[in-house]
Amino acid sequence: MEFPFDINQIFSERISILDQTLVASRKSAGRPDLQANTATVIDELGRASAKAQQLLAPITSASKMQSQKHQLYLMKDGERNGGRGVVVGFLKVGYKKLFLLDRQGVHIEAEPLCVLDFYIAENLQRHGYGLELFEFMLQHKNLEPVMMAYDRPSPKFLSFLAKHYCLMQSVPQVNNFVVFEGFFLNRAAAQ
């Protein structure tokens, strides 16, 4: 995804971690122009993700990021576009208090880290970027994918989880979240 400004000037790392402040790097702190460009990138990514998932409205935007305690991992390829860089995609996660049903149908209250939005630019999908981004987040959060909940996962994302993490057996829920066999088992062991 290309932008009419220098992506490398805003995002110094291959993967940047953004929170409510939308400060992408030390350089952009106190630089309203760079922060405005950061917001443009997030809005554009959110729109593209919504379109790819056929959602009526984006679930990710700069203003939503500012009002929620989510974390957004943003990946760039700094060498493309004549050295100005391109944005490859993003992964948004956050903790949610959920009422879940275990295998026996017993209600469990939990506050797992949830994958809320995930998008890799159309022309770069199926090249391993999604896996690199997801693995980065897992390391940063020190988590196994089975311990997470997934908000309305798309067919492509379900296929991704099955392929890379053998997550196939989900436990039926009454909300939009998907958790997999092992979620409740591992929770019990961790308590």
Ligand code: ACO
């Ligand atoms: N059709 C089916 N499966 C796909 C597709 C596709 N078009 N694209 C990726 N996958 C899955 C497959 O399992 C694929 O393995 P395969 O090529 O051997 O079949 C695997 O992902 C490839 O892994 P990566 O290359 O690491 O994944 P990628 O970089 O494509 O990122 C992602 C995966 C984020 C799901 C990407 O395909 C995408 O942006 N899709 C459109 C938006 C979307 O559906 N996002 C998930 C929203 S749900 C949520 O966030 C909770």
